[in-house]
Amino acid sequence: MNSESSLVCDFCWRHCHIAPGHAGVCSVRRNEGGTLVTEGYGKIVALAVDPIEKKPLYHFFPGSPTFSFALFGCNFTCSFCQNYAISQKAYQYDRSNTQGRCMSSKDLVELALQKGCHSISYTYSEPLVWQDYMIEVALLAHQKGMQNIMVTNGSFSQEALKRLLPLIDAFNVDVKGNELFYRTVCNGELHIVLDAIDFLVKHNAHLEITTMLIESLHTQEDVANLGKILKNLGVQVWHLSRFFPRYIMQDVSATSEAYLRRMVDVASLSGIPYIYSGNSEVENATYCPSCHALLIEPRVGRSRSKNLSPSLEKGICPHCGSSVYGVFA
Numbered sequence: 001m002n003s004e005s006s007l008v009c010d011f012c013w014r015h016c017h018i019a020p021g022h023a024g025v026c027s028v029r030r031n032e033g034g035t036l037v038t039e040g041y042g043k044i045v046a047l048a049v050d051p052i053e054k055k056p057l058y059h060f061f062p063g064s065p066t067f068s069f070a071l072f073g074c075n076f077t078c079s080f081c082q083n084y085a086i087s088q089k090a091y092q093y094d095r096s097n098t099q100g101r102c103m104s105s106k107d108l109v110e111l112a113l114q115k116g117c118h119s120i121s122y123t124y125s126e127p128l129v130w131q132d133y134m135i136e137v138a139l140l141a142h143q144k145g146m147q148n149i150m151v152t153n154g155s156f157s158q159e160a161l162k163r164l165l166p167l168i169d170a171f172n173v174d175v176k177g178n179e180l181f182y183r184t185v186c187n188g189e190l191h192i193v194l195d196a197i198d199f200l201v202k203h204n205a206h207l208e209i210t211t212m213l214i215e216s217l218h219t220q221e222d223v224a225n226l227g228k229i230l231k232n233l234g235v236q237v238w239h240l241s242r243f244f245p246r247y248i249m250q251d252v253s254a255t256s257e258a259y260l261r262r263m264v265d266v267a268s269l270s271g272i273p274y275i276y277s278g279n280s281e282v283e284n285a286t287y288c289p290s291c292h293a294l295l296i297e298p299r300v301g302r303s304r305s306k307n308l309s310p311s312l313e314k315g316i317c318p319h320c321g322s323s324v325y326g327v328f329a
């Protein structure tokens, strides 16, 4: 390979062929003199300690804080993006200098431990496009006995899935709508995301799915159809969350609580055992799908109870002995 050749990036399903001096679709991965580099490597554009429920993950160490950060970038262009300032290249170019500070992976993991976190979440933007930095941090985090959490649009390449599976302990994958919605609103492809979900389920990864519902765009039929698809793939946990006007969709109304409640009822008919509402006033408890006993109290603030029964810590319902999906201790 000489420095005049295009290089292929395998970080996501697009497999961009990138000519020297150019970038891939995400604008993050660049061919610099015959080497693929990640622009903004190590430059942290968002960082916070969040309740793990905010990812959202409800069945993975509930009640714990997770150290969350992002580098800049995304490989989709969703017009409703809730975090466009740190993900969308059009916005980056407008501002021409996205804020951020460089941190080594070592400093980042040490800071997470100092903050009392036992997990690190790669979140807010799309970690697939900065997965080389994510991998560097995740390897160190594992060495320190910490957990790794990836919040992603799920548009993995097969290579990325195989690379990341041993390193990521829990995934939250967005499923944004039907195939037409992906192509017209997101510049993505639903079937790629569903293939990734299939892979993660078959490899026993901890997986929760999130769908942000836009009241004027997502129909009841959309929710019912997605529910059927996700159930058939073996999904156990589905979060339905409210949309608020952002980015290009400023003039689309926020999703109402009443609509969300109706869609949660529709989703429940899918047979997926754990359905939750997000960005909502509704408090989410966890119930046993077999005997309907209360397993985890509704959240206080944004977090939920840490006081789990010894039985539930082993993933067993203390009331009927059925297994409960997740990792609790």
Ligand code: SF4
Pocket: 009, 010, 011, 012, 013, 014, 015, 016, 023, 024, 025, 026, 027, 028, 029, 075, 128, 129
């Ligand atoms: S991360 Fe995806 S969009 Fe970005 S250059 Fe690589 S293949 Fe292309």
